[in-house]
Amino acid sequence: MAVKYKEIADCLEQEIRDGKFDQTKKLPTEDELIKKFEVSRNTIRKAVTQLVNLGLIYQVQGSGMFLRDKSVTDYINLGSLRGLTKDLNSKVIETKILSLQVQTADEIIAKQMRCEVGTKLYYIKRLRVVDHEPFSIEISYFNKDIVPYLNEDIASSSIYSFLIDDLKLNIGFADKVINCEKIDEASAELLHIHPLDPALIIENTVCLTNGTIFEVSKSLFHYQKAKILNRINFK
Structure with missing residues (x-):
């Protein structure tokens, strides 16, 4: 509830x-x-x-x-855990599923998710298209013990709406790391940019309110289209 x-x-x-x-x-x-x-x-x-x-x-x-002033619009809100569907709600957002499968955690991903090696995970790779133009590539791992069911219909819309509204997960907080890297050829083709162009990258580790990690993800954004907003409140 x-x-x-x-x-x-x-x-x-x-x-x-x-x-x-x-x-x-x-x-x-x-x-x-x-x-x-x-x-x-x-x-x-x-x-x-x-x-x-x-x-x-x-x-x-x-x-x-x-x-607050609404003049800053269509941005990726670092303070939000709800994804592009909410952040860019004035835009037309399409999602193309590039891969959706169940994998077992190797040592690297198990360490990131603080789970046992061999834990079953959902692996999802999606291309997000905003106003008919490639916007980002999202690669996500979800712990299947916590997110027991995902399919293409769910992954094609808002995964977080499903997690919150249907699974009733109590999502607490996320650690976000932002950096830039030169993009590889396959990703460049998907985003319609040149290989070795820069990509804005946000890596997320998302936890329930009890601190349990249920998702780690990496999003590569088209460097000419993504805008980030971080609103700070001084106490």
């Missing part, structure tokens, strides 16, 4: 993205949100904190909760 404050945060996020508060540029008050969702003040505050961390709103003591 999804945590209530996360459900509320998701609902408010969708309302923000749909433009419901564009006229006022602020959210309803805490008391109004408590009445609307019929929950405690603490639950509302947790939901609001999630929206702050996503960079959607900011709080001014005594004045309310205001929407």
